[in-house]
Amino acid sequence: MIAKVVDASVFAALSFQEAGADRMRKSLSGFELHAPRLLRFEMANVCLKKIRLYPDRRAELAEMHARSLAVVILEHAVDQVQILDIAQTLRLSAYDASYLWLACALGCELVTLDEKLAKAFIKMERQQ
Numbered sequence: 001m002i003a004k005v006v007d008a009s010v011f012a013a014l015s016f017q018e019a020g021a022d023r024m025r026k027s028l029s030g031f032e033l034h035a036p037r038l039l040r041f042e043m044a045n046v047c048l049k050k051i052r053l054y055p056d057r058r059a060e061l062a063e064m065h066a067r068s069l070a071v072v073i074l075e076h077a078v079d080q081v082q083i084l085d086i087a088q089t090l091r092l093s094a095y096d097a098s099y100l101w102l103a104c105a106l107g108c109e110l111v112t113l114d115e116k117l118a119k120a121f122i123k124m125e126r127q128q
Contacts, residue, residue, distance in 0.1 A: 015068035110117035
């Protein structure tokens with residue numbers, strides 16, 4: 001099965017039925033999904049932010065988050081030293097650099113809704 005790395009922007013769109021979720025679901029269908037171990041923590045934070053914005057939807061949002069935990073995503077440790085170099089060179093957060101590092105390490109596509117991260121991935125691909 002062909003692998004793709006998914007970042008929190010994509011997984012949040014899928015999990016919380018945000019704009020672009022259907023398009024993302026189709027583009028990921030049939031692929032093995034990978035992410036750095038931090039993805040689940042980022043997702044919990046996304047859920048928390050949504051609950052703070054929409055407290056009356058707490059139960060619904062918590063249920064969406066709980067369902068997202070059942071989605072099979074292969075989680076990986078990342079090279080903490082290399083992500084610092086990537087983050088500094090490309091002016092990314094360490095979080096974003098970890099997704100980029102993993103996609104490069106696995107030799108697969110990074111799927112993101114973050115325009116800056118998508119551009120950084122293209123730049124890294126060209127350098128390899």
